Amino acid sequence: MTRHGDELTERLRAVSAGRYHDRHPFNVRMHAGELTREELRRWIANRFHYQRHIPVKDALILAKFDDPAPRRGWLRRIRDHDGEREGEGGIERWLRLGEAAGLKREQLLDSSRVLPGVRLAVDGYVNFCRLRPVLDAVAASLTELSAPDLMRTRIAAFERHYPWIDAEGLAYFRTRVDQGARDGQEALALVLEWARTPEEQDRAVAALAFKCDVLWSLLDAVERGNAVGPLSGGAA
Amino acid sequence: MTRHGDELTERLRAVSAGRYHDRHPFNVRMHAGELTREELRRWIANRFHYQRHIPVKDALILAKFDDPAPRRGWLRRIRDHDGEREGEGGIERWLRLGEAAGLKREQLLDSSRVLPGVRLAVDGYVNFCRLRPVLDAVAASLTELSAPDLMRTRIAAFERHYPWIDAEGLAYFRTRVDQGARDGQEALALVLEWARTPEEQDRAVAALAFKCDVLWSLLDAVERGNAVGPLSGGAA
Numbered sequence: 001m002t003r004h005g006d007e008l009t010e011r012l013r014a015v016s017a018g019r020y021h022d023r024h025p026f027n028v029r030m031h032a033g034e035l036t037r038e039e040l041r042r043w044i045a046n047r048f049h050y051q052r053h054i055p056v057k058d059a060l061i062l063a064k065f066d067d068p069a070p071r072r073g074w075l076r077r078i079r080d081h082d083g084e085r086e087g088e089g090g091i092e093r094w095l096r097l098g099e100a101a102g103l104k105r106e107q108l109l110d111s112s113r114v115l116p117g118v119r120l121a122v123d124g125y126v127n128f129c130r131l132r133p134v135l136d137a138v139a140a141s142l143t144e145l146s147a148p149d150l151m152r153t154r155i156a157a158f159e160r161h162y163p164w165i166d167a168e169g170l171a172y173f174r175t176r177v178d179q180g181a182r183d184g185q186e187a188l189a190l191v192l193e194w195a196r197t198p199e200e201q202d203r204a205v206a207a208l209a210f211k212c213d214v215l216w217s218l219l220d221a222v223e224r225g226n227a228v229g230p231l232s233g234g235a236a
Numbered sequence: 237m238t239r240h241g242d243e244l245t246e247r248l249r250a251v252s253a254g255r256y257h258d259r260h261p262f263n264v265r266m267h268a269g270e271l272t273r274e275e276l277r278r279w280i281a282n283r284f285h286y287q288r289h290i291p292v293k294d295a296l297i298l299a300k301f302d303d304p305a306p307r308r309g310w311l312r313r314i315r316d317h318d319g320e321r322e323g324e325g326g327i328e329r330w331l332r333l334g335e336a337a338g339l340k341r342e343q344l345l346d347s348s349r350v351l352p353g354v355r356l357a358v359d360g361y362v363n364f365c366r367l368r369p370v371l372d373a374v375a376a377s378l379t380e381l382s383a384p385d386l387m388r389t390r391i392a393a394f395e396r397h398y399p400w401i402d403a404e405g406l407a408y409f410r411t412r413v414d415q416g417a418r419d420g421q422e423a424l425a426l427v428l429e430w431a432r433t434p435e436e437q438d439r440a441v442a443a444l445a446f447k448c449d450v451l452w453s454l455l456d457a458v459e460r461g462n463a464v465g466p467l468s469g470g471a472a
Contacts, residue, residue: 052302057299059296059307062314068325071318075311075314079311081304082304082311083304084308086305089304
């Protein structure tokens with residue numbers, strides 16, 4: 001690792017340490033076992049909106065690579081989420097988490113429970129990956145570096161505090177421990193390779209901060225739920 | 237097949253019959269054995285610019301699918317071109333075609349022989365897939381339906397007329413006979429499923445016509461070569 005690589009890695013880790021959504025009050029309550037069943041279901045249904053858009057943002061990033069080599073690695077991310085065949089992959093595992101928590105898969109697939117703030121957060125992230133240079137888009141994915149620890153804590157918290165959710169429903173979290181670590185390291189290597197000038201390094205740091213804000217805003221919206229917002233049917 | 241499906245299929249086949257680049261004078265001369273070595277190399281190096289952008293346009297199409305199922309099929313196209321690992325895949329096979337024809341792979345990879353008209357044609361196609369709805373982008377890929385026949389004719393023509401190109405260099409064409417047939421049928425099924433209204437059917441037909449124009453323009457530029465255009469160095 002070069003000196004510049006060490007410094008940039010340190011700056012990126014500082015962003016995650018300060019802004020990653022593990023510190024969000026809703027996540028803190030989730031892991032402390034304080035969520036009601038309805039709150040947990042609301043989170044699962046809304047976070048699914050994020051999950052199902054991961055392959056979309058990854059395809060947009062894929063389209064920014066000039067060479068087969070980096071595409072091969074990034075393609076695996078899409079395959080991880082979509083699966084090789086029907087009934088496999090991360091999106092399917094999230095649907096099963098929903099079922100284990102008492103949600104019908106149609107309730108996730110039809111987006112009926114997705115809150116406006118969650119839609120905006122997800123659209124914002126997808127459009128960031130659509131419109132920004134590849135360095136920014138890949139740097140935004142570096143929240144993966146923090147995901148394995150979050151997943152491990154979450155598995156333990158769910159097993160302890162929400163035993164009404166069948167342990168098989170937690171397969172998504174278990175799979176992401178290793179996938180997240182591998183994806184995060186691969187993306188970090190690309191960012192360190194590309195971000196040479198101070199301006200590029202600032203962009204990488206800003207992209208990761210933006211992504212932390214996306215995840216944080218998503219939890220803000222879930223925490224708020226339907227408590228504040230347009231009157232039901234008011235705009236119909 | 238429904239009545240509307242039969243009619244649309246017929247309209248799409250009529251577009252290909254009239255505008256597919258197998259009828260382009262340069263392609264006719266290629267298959268008649270009339271190209272010089274330099275003309276053939278010029279075509280290989282310029283067509284490579286198109287080949288290397290196929291996974292890019294396919295990733296942009298991938299990002300338009302909402303569900304894992306169609307993404308799984310489309311992902312395979314990217315894998316076919318990039319290969320599972322270094323040294324495999326359609327892009328690698330095209331580089332070997334270039335080597336068999338006496339071009340160094342660096343001459344293909346550095347784009348130094350790519351003509352302005354070829355750049356414009358490829359950019360036009362990639363941006364069409366970037367900016368248009370998924371129906372249009374997938375319909376534009378339906379030139380694949382005509383590719384297997386073209387590939388079979390081409391293999392025979394190369395073996396007969398250009399024996400100085402090692403037969404192993406033709407592996408790209410051989411592989412595309414089956415891949416093109418499969419890809420074309422899958423894309424046709426999607427287009428027939430989606431294009432229900434007359435307006436949608438017109439859009440599908442127009443998209444295929446556009447794509448034929450892209451391939452035709454590419455050959456126009458290769459045929460013209462450097463004979464007409466800005467003076468070398470004039471803009472430097």
